[in-house]
Amino acid sequence: MTVLVLAEHDLGHLSPATARIVAAAEQLGTVDVLVAGHDVSGVAAEASEIAGVARVLVADSDALAALAPDALVGLLLPLSERYTHIVAAAAATGRDAIPRLAAKLDLMPVTDVIAIHGPGRFDRPIYAGNAIETVSSGQPKQLLTIRASAFRPAATGNAAPIEPLLPTVGTVTKFLADYRTEGDLPDLGTAQIVVAGGVSFGSAEKFALVADLAKALGAAVGATRAAVDAGYAPNDWQVGQTGKIVAPDLYIGIGVSGALQHLAGIQGAKKIIAINKDPEAPLMKIADYALVGDLFEIVPALIEALKR
Amino acid sequence: MKILVAVKRVIDHAVRVRVKPDGSGVETANVRMSMNPFDKHAVEAAVQLVEAGAATEIVVVSIGPKQSTDVILTAMAMGGHRGILIETEARVETLAVAKLLRAVVAEEAPDLVLLGKQAVDDDSNQVGQMLAGLLDWPQATFASEITVVDGGLEVTREVDYGRATVSVPLPAIVTADLRLNEPRNAALPMVMKARSKPLAVRPVAEFGVDVTPRLTIEKVSPPAERPGGKLVGSADELIAALKGELSELEAL
Numbered sequence A: 001m002t003v004l005v006l007a008e009h010d011l012g013h014l015s016p017a018t019a020r021i022v023a024a025a026e027q028l029g030t031v032d033v034l035v036a037g038h039d040v041s042g043v044a045a046e047a048s049e050i051a052g053v054a055r056v057l058v059a060d061s062d063a064l065a066a067l068a069p070d071a072l073v074g075l076l077l078p079l080s081e082r083y084t085h086i087v088a089a090a091a092a093t094g095r096d097a098i099p100r101l102a103a104k105l106d107l108m109p110v111t112d113v114i115a116i117h118g119p120g121r122f123d124r125p126i127y128a129g130n131a132i133e134t135v136s137s138g139q140p141k142q143l144l145t146i147r148a149s150a151f152r153p154a155a156t157g158n159a160a161p162i163e164p165l166l167p168t169v170g171t172v173t174k175f176l177a178d179y180r181t182e183g184d185l186p187d188l189g190t191a192q193i194v195v196a197g198g199v200s201f202g203s204a205e206k207f208a209l210v211a212d213l214a215k216a217l218g219a220a221v222g223a224t225r226a227a228v229d230a231g232y233a234p235n236d237w238q239v240g241q242t243g244k245i246v247a248p249d250l251y252i253g254i255g256v257s258g259a260l261q262h263l264a265g266i267q268g269a270k271k272i273i274a275i276n277k278d279p280e281a282p283l284m285k286i287a288d289y290a291l292v293g294d295l296f297e298i299v300p301a302l303i304e305a306l307k308r
Numbered sequence B: 001m002k003i004l005v006a007v008k009r010v011i012d013h014a015v016r017v018r019v020k021p022d023g024s025g026v027e028t029a030n031v032r033m034s035m036n037p038f039d040k041h042a043v044e045a046a047v048q049l050v051e052a053g054a055a056t057e058i059v060v061v062s063i064g065p066k067q068s069t070d071v072i073l074t075a076m077a078m079g080g081h082r083g084i085l086i087e088t089e090a091r092v093e094t095l096a097v098a099k100l101l102r103a104v105v106a107e108e109a110p111d112l113v114l115l116g117k118q119a120v121d122d123d124s125n126q127v128g129q130m131l132a133g134l135l136d137w138p139q140a141t142f143a144s145e146i147t148v149v150d151g152g153l154e155v156t157r158e159v160d161y162g163r164a165t166v167s168v169p170l171p172a173i174v175t176a177d178l179r180l181n182e183p184r185n186a187a188l189p190m191v192m193k194a195r196s197k198p199l200a201v202r203p204v205a206e207f208g209v210d211v212t213p214r215l216t217i218e219k220v221s222p223p224a225e226r227p228g229g230k231l232v233g234s235a236d237e238l239i240a241a242l243k244g245e246l247s248e249l250e251a252l
């Protein structure tokens, strides 16, 4: 069994998800990592340090700079011949490319894998995580996206050989602009602590309380869809069925009702703290510690106490 | 511009689904069904393109049982012009759905296919990308904004780091995210009018696509239960609990 893992990276750095995908992929066979992009030698060097990686393949090309799915699939198609499994994180790049590649290979992909039971047997959540489907595939090749949050990261300390490829791919997709959320907060998808806020903060200014508490804890910031829709938080902070999936050791939900679509994103959280003025809110019902009260009083008190 | 919009009938997003005790699936008897929420945004985007004069015709297609005409009617009440139901009672996997849609694209020759980015039943997030692959068309997934610019589209996509704007030539595939627009609720006269719009119900066999599933669903299980919640009495108590958790994390 040979596995090709598509590396996730941004701004010249490997995403923390990749070490987790490698750890998951090791259950399937020998792991090669593919780093596709433009000016990605730094990313390749980071990937070669991940324990369990046999080789790092680097495809460096202008056409791959924005990881347009047509270019990426053009790269993956010939490479896929050599592998029994093609695997990516269930994140924007992998979600975009893996199904497209699958269709080209006339294969059914399995996306959002949360458990691997064998070379062709996987668990994946359906209905916003309210049910878990166990599927088996007798197909000759498996195309997967894997939820990084469901796996522990592989160790570092490796020095896998780095082999350049000579990609000849093109794309009709033109990259025009990006809008990034600036900040030095930890990666939401793999953070150990997540502090999330809901729409009840009432404004972007007041939502900053969430970030203040997160900073005091070294945590990542999450938000509900309602908070994002209202413009209090950027879209990449959204946690849930249609946002990011998190599995921190500690999740703190403040003024978050706990709609099923939000809970879909936090099922892997080990401990949950909820702060809400409504004791009947669904998140309060499942929290390990639930405090009834006004968030505008409680959150500043928490920040004060943590500074002490 | 001619637009094809694909819509799916699913268990309503507000229903808390129950796994059947025998593990064969989820309970669907007497459960409220409706149009997949993401598809509503796709339909709304198509209607807005017509209203802006950028498109002239919207063909709505669904694949599923007879009752799926309901969601096609909803889409036509919102502004779709014609409907096609590819009727089947069987479980149709995303790959087969994409192949059926490719057959419809071959018949209808649309310039743009709009779909929801995922369906809230199987949460697959695959069909748009697969259709784009089968057709060798560009794709712009997870769209939160679509603008028509001479012969192509500029699409803003929701991605992991925020948003990215790309341009793609037509024909193209776009999948809708929830912030793309506010889907309208069709007024009663529009609902009545939709009933007189053409809706072709065609058996799946007509399309010559092998829909035999590739994956076996061995079982469907409920997620792990969380132990019930515990109320703490005061902010001080919460702070103590939080500090306890933090020191445990540090010990790891």
Ligand SMILES: Cc1cc2nc3c(=O)[nH]c(=O)nc-3n(C[C@H](O)[C@H](O)[C@H](O)COP(=O)(O)OP(=O)(O)OC[C@H]3O[C@@H](n4cnc5c(N)ncnc54)[C@H](O)[C@@H]3O)c2cc1C
Pocket (backbone or CB within 6 Å): A197, A198, A199, A200, A223, A224, A225, A226, A227, A238, A239, A240, A241, A242, A243, A254, A255, A256, A257, A258, A259, A260, A261, A262, A265, A275, A276, A277, A278, A281, A293, A294, A295, A296, B013, B037, B038, B120, B178
């Ligand atoms: C297809 C679909 C996909 C979706 N995907 C997602 C997703 O990925 N992520 C997501 O989060 N949502 C998602 N949603 C939306 C979801 O259904 C909820 O609407 C949303 O999560 C609610 O956000 P909220 O908790 O901020 O707001 P609300 O549900 O309005 O809750 C606000 C909470 O704040 C509490 N509150 C108010 N004032 C105070 C105060 N002063 N102090 C303390 N507590 C207070 C209230 O008691 C209430 O519990 C999706 C919906 C659909 C239909």
